[in-house]
Amino acid sequence: MQKSLKKYFWLFLLPTIIAFIIAFLVPFVMGVGLSFTEFTTVTDARFVGLSNYMRVFANSDFLNAFWFTAKFTIVSVLSVNLLAFILALLLTRGLRGTNFFRTAFFMPNLIGGIVLGYIWQLIINGILASQGVDLTYHAQYGFWGLVVLMNWQMIGYMMIIYVAGLQNIPHELHEVAAIDGANGWQTLKSITLPLVMPSITICTFLTLSNSFKMFDQNYALTAGAPGKQTQMLALDIYQTFYGSIGQEGVGQAKAVLFFILVALIALLQMRLTRRREAEI
Amino acid sequence: MKRILLCIMVLVLLLPLAGCAQSDEKTLYFLNFKPESAEAYNEIAKKYKEETGVTLRVVTAASGTYEQTLKSEISKSDAPVLFQINGVVGYAAWKNYCKDLSKTTLYQHITDRSLAISSGDGVYGLPAVVEGYGIIYNKEITDRYFALSGRATAFSGMEDINSFEKLSALVEDMTARKEELGIRGVFAATSLKSGEDWRYQTHLANVPVYYELQEKKLDISRDDLSGISFTKQAAFKNLFDLYINNSTTDPKLLGSKQVADSMAEFALGQCAMVQNGNWAWSQINGVSGNVVKAENIKFLPLYTGIEGEEKQGLCIGTENYFAINSQASAEKQKMAEDFLSWLYTSETGKNFVTNKLHFIAPYDTFEEKEAPSDPLGREVYEWMNREDVETVPWIFSIFPSQNFKNDFGAALLQYAQGTKSWNDVVTLFATRWKEEIT
Numbered sequence: 001m002q003k004s005l006k007k008y009f010w011l012f013l014l015p016t017i018i019a020f021i022i023a024f025l026v027p028f029v030m031g032v033g034l035s036f037t038e039f040t041t042v043t044d045a046r047f048v049g050l051s052n053y054m055r056v057f058a059n060s061d062f063l064n065a066f067w068f069t070a071k072f073t074i075v076s077v078l079s080v081n082l083l084a085f086i087l088a089l090l091l092t093r094g095l096r097g098t099n100f101f102r103t104a105f106f107m108p109n110l111i112g113g114i115v116l117g118y119i120w121q122l123i124i125n126g127i128l129a130s131q132g133v134d135l136t137y138h139a140q141y142g143f144w145g146l147v148v149l150m151n152w153q154m155i156g157y158m159m160i161i162y163v164a165g166l167q168n169i170p171h172e173l174h175e176v177a178a179i180d181g182a183n184g185w186q187t188l189k190s191i192t193l194p195l196v197m198p199s200i201t202i203c204t205f206l207t208l209s210n211s212f213k214m215f216d217q218n219y220a221l222t223a224g225a226p227g228k229q230t231q232m233l234a235l236d237i238y239q240t241f242y243g244s245i246g247q248e249g250v251g252q253a254k255a256v257l258f259f260i261l262v263a264l265i266a267l268l269q270m271r272l273t274r275r276r277e278a279e280i
Numbered sequence: 281m282k283r284i285l286l287c288i289m290v291l292v293l294l295l296p297l298a299g300c301a302q303s304d305e306k307t308l309y310f311l312n313f314k315p316e317s318a319e320a321y322n323e324i325a326k327k328y329k330e331e332t333g334v335t336l337r338v339v340t341a342a343s344g345t346y347e348q349t350l351k352s353e354i355s356k357s358d359a360p361v362l363f364q365i366n367g368v369v370g371y372a373a374w375k376n377y378c379k380d381l382s383k384t385t386l387y388q389h390i391t392d393r394s395l396a397i398s399s400g401d402g403v404y405g406l407p408a409v410v411e412g413y414g415i416i417y418n419k420e421i422t423d424r425y426f427a428l429s430g431r432a433t434a435f436s437g438m439e440d441i442n443s444f445e446k447l448s449a450l451v452e453d454m455t456a457r458k459e460e461l462g463i464r465g466v467f468a469a470t471s472l473k474s475g476e477d478w479r480y481q482t483h484l485a486n487v488p489v490y491y492e493l494q495e496k497k498l499d500i501s502r503d504d505l506s507g508i509s510f511t512k513q514a515a516f517k518n519l520f521d522l523y524i525n526n527s528t529t530d531p532k533l534l535g536s537k538q539v540a541d542s543m544a545e546f547a548l549g550q551c552a553m554v555q556n557g558n559w560a561w562s563q564i565n566g567v568s569g570n571v572v573k574a575e576n577i578k579f580l581p582l583y584t585g586i587e588g589e590e591k592q593g594l595c596i597g598t599e600n601y602f603a604i605n606s607q608a609s610a611e612k613q614k615m616a617e618d619f620l621s622w623l624y625t626s627e628t629g630k631n632f633v634t635n636k637l638h639f640i641a642p643y644d645t646f647e648e649k650e651a652p653s654d655p656l657g658r659e660v661y662e663w664m665n666r667e668d669v670e671t672v673p674w675i676f677s678i679f680p681s682q683n684f685k686n687d688f689g690a691a692l693l694q695y696a697q698g699t700k701s702w703n704d705v706v707t708l709f710a711t712r713w714k715e716e717i718t
Binding site: 040041042043044058059121125129132133134135136137138223224225226227228239240242243244245246247 | 347348351352354355369372373374376473474475530532533535536680681682683684686687690691693694697699700715716
């Protein structure tokens with residue numbers, strides 16, 4: 001049996017490998033290739049060298065979208081993780097109804113981004129109506145609307161990861177700390193935080209990459225209004241690709257730049273938080 | 281054991297391939313552009329199969345996603361044979377796929393050859409329909425106004441309104457007396473939510489851009505159009521300002537209004553006028569609690585203060601052209617041609633066009649009694665055949681791209697909200713036009 005497994009391992013891997021090639025590798029390589037061409041359909045492309053990459057910066061849309069996305073990411077990574085961690089701390093203290101609250105907080109994550117976007121649009125417009133304006137009036141409204149939406153959607157998910165991390169800390173450590181006379185803050189700083197560092201790595205990675213890649217929430221909540229001031233990178237790429245004639249290649253070039261950016265930032269973040277993980 | 285395993289693995293691998301079975305030879309693939317016509321086309325397909333034995337496979341792209349869908353479908357091996365383009369720009373994008381239709385039966389029947397998309401000696405798109413738009417008004421409410429005593433205008437009826445100056449005098453006085461008239465505003469909400477702003481960034485803009493083309497003597501099928509700079513912006517601003525300042529809705533709240541909101545306000549009698557086209561009849565009629573009577577629903581041209589506009593008619597045209605995929609096999613192309621001539625020349629086909637698709641068909645095989653029966657369609661038909669007015673053709677298909685239109689629409693919203701000056705809107709129109717035109 002061992003021998004035949006060795007002999008046929010490729011056969012068992014084949015379906016997965018083929019799926020991986022079809023669904024990821026081929027589109028990725030084609031996508032990078034297409035960013036150097038002018039095309040309407042993917043089978044009918046003409047090589048144009050780097051001109052698509054030059055046209056990315058022909059107007060400031062891409063850069064504006066980048067800065068907006070960056071600001072949004074910083075704010076939402078901090079707020080999502082902070083709130084999720086606090087909730088996780090509260091919900092690991094054996095309070096009554098813990099399970100109910102965990103489920104309730106997790107629920108928003110199960111709703112799709114487009115639906116959430118429209119629901120929050122109604123809510124925020126309803127609130128702003130008292131001022132006689134709506135969400136499209138000022139970019140600040142859209143920005144904070146997106147932050148609130150992101151928090152509402154992601155906190156529950158991150159909280160579950162933190163809860164798992166917190167429950168993994170051996171109870172004895174807290175007891176020892178208490179006997180040594182450490183107060184709550186000291187325990188949190190010197191015992192809890194270092195030991196949940198792996199969870200923090202995962203959670204920051206997830207929130208960072210999700211915020212950076214956010215599309216449907218942005219599309220449904222503001223669609224860039226006012227003007228293009230709340231347009232994030234993914235939406236900008238989509239609009240370039242589908243909204244303009246003969247700019248598919250430019251959209252593709254933006255997508256390649258976007259990939260490089262997200263990969264770089266995520267790698268950097270992983271390295272930074274990994275370094276602080278403690279072993280028991 | 282091994283052999284069975286191997287067999288299973290091979291089967292698993294082959295499974296997805298089974299889904300890609302080739303379609304048979306008697307199938308015609310049509311990619312439809314109008315979601316509202318999807319059901320009618322399905323009925324047509326059923327009837328066509330009965331009469332000719334050819335299966336018409338109708339695939340409809342979701343609203344606003346036609347270009348994406350076409351892009352991915354046409355590169356497949358089983359590509360659409362019959363598809364639709366939206367005009368000159370659509371033709372420019374798809375010219376490698378558009379067959380010359382000048383030899384087809386249907387082209388011989390077209391009432392006005394300028395309605396088709398031609399380039400050089402070839403004809404590459406045949407109109408499926410003509411449609412018209414303008415200001416739709418509820419005669420019941422305007423009559424109520426004309427019956428008021430002590431009004432500031434001297435008009436005796438809507439026939440007197442034939443210029444922007446008169447229209448604005450009428451509208452402003454109606455606004456001043458909206459309580460007496462029992463309306464919340466003269467115009468329905470100017471829907472400027474993104475994706476819902478096409479009535480302004482495309483349809484209204486058609487009028488000033490058309491006059492700019494005339495003034496510069498540009499021919500849309502031939503000349504370089506990159507020099508369009510919105511010189512008639514004042515005309516656009518005239519009517520747009522009239523809309524937003526005499527509306528049911530505060531201009532600051534227009535960013536969340538949709539077309540459906542406006543049509544509902546009109547249908548419920550909360551306003552007297554709304555800019556839209558003959559396709560809106562089903563929408564007005566479908567609102568529950570609709571109080572507008574079919575005989576009271578009329579059209580007024582888009583008067584913007586252009587010189588000589590007393591003779592201006594409705595904006596009539598289409599952005600719905602049939603094109604045949606030149607890269608499909610010869611038999612398939614023939615099947616598509618046959619289908620088109622069946623649809624527009626046979627009795628059964630014509631019946632579907634008039635009564636199911638509700639199209640005003642620009643072909644001489646249709647007689648007057650086959651004109652549409654809905655009130656707005658009738659109005660368009662009448663305006664189109666009036667001798668004393670000149671129709672404004674739909675030239676908005678030359679607008680460079682969807683992004684251009686979206687950006688212009690977003691700027692209009694900011695102008696309405698008071699966060700952008702009109703000059704900035706005009707500048708944005710000109711710069712974005714230049715950037716996006718190919």
